[in-house]
Amino acid sequence: MKARIKLLIILTVLAVIAGCAKPKPEAIGSFNAVFAFVDPQEADLLKEPLELAIEHPIKTPRPEKLFRIIWGDTNTFEDATRHHIVLIAASIKSPGWWGAFVRRNLDKKAYEGVKKGQFNVFRKKDPWARNQILIILTARNTDELRAFILTNMDLIFEMINNYCNEQVSKWLFGKYQGKGE
Numbered sequence: 001m002k003a004r005i006k007l008l009i010i011l012t013v014l015a016v017i018a019g020c021a022k023p024k025p026e027a028i029g030s031f032n033a034v035f036a037f038v039d040p041q042e043a044d045l046l047k048e049p050l051e052l053a054i055e056h057p058i059k060t061p062r063p064e065k066l067f068r069i070i071w072g073d074t075n076t077f078e079d080a081t082r083h084h085i086v087l088i089a090a091s092i093k094s095p096g097w098w099g100a101f102v103r104r105n106l107d108k109k110a111y112e113g114v115k116k117g118q119f120n121v122f123r124k125k126d127p128w129a130r131n132q133i134l135i136i137l138t139a140r141n142t143d144e145l146r147a148f149i150l151t152n153m154d155l156i157f158e159m160i161n162n163y164c165n166e167q168v169s170k171w172l173f174g175k176y177q178g179k180g181e
């Protein structure tokens with residue numbers, strides 16, 4: 001009997017502790033802002049292809065882009081993790097912080113797939129905030145990563161655009177004050 005009571009107390013305490021865990025905050029900011037991070041050693045080869053893939057011009061009386069890239073570094077990363085779209089592009093051989101980030105965040109199977117040239121893009125939902133997307137672009141080396149971006153610009157754009165459309169749709173047709181729009 002005493003063992004059951006102790007077990008019940010322990011389970012109750014664990015349930016209370018689990019219930020007190022801080023939930024992820026809601027992602028903030030504009031749906032057309034892409035917070036992008038590349039290592040300085042690879043920036044010259046990767047920034048232009050990423051801009052071509054993501055910053056599609058739209059025809060308006062004044063030139064505009066559908067998405068805008070906000071380039072960040074390790075100092076601005078914490079702020080970026082609160083926003084809707086985060087993109088990290090680094091080869092697994094990159095000696096910089098983002099290369100290390102990619103190597104740390106790929107499981108063994110994914111890492112081996114990148115080393116064999118099988119995988120280049122990874123997408124994760126809600127890594128730091130709710131309604132957020134993290135896109136990791138990687139390859140064996142910088143030249144292969146640049147080539148992947150240039151040959152898969154539509155794929156990269158569609159991942160971001162589809163996510164954005166899904167979020168805007170949720171916002172437009174979701175419930176506000178208990179009513180659907």
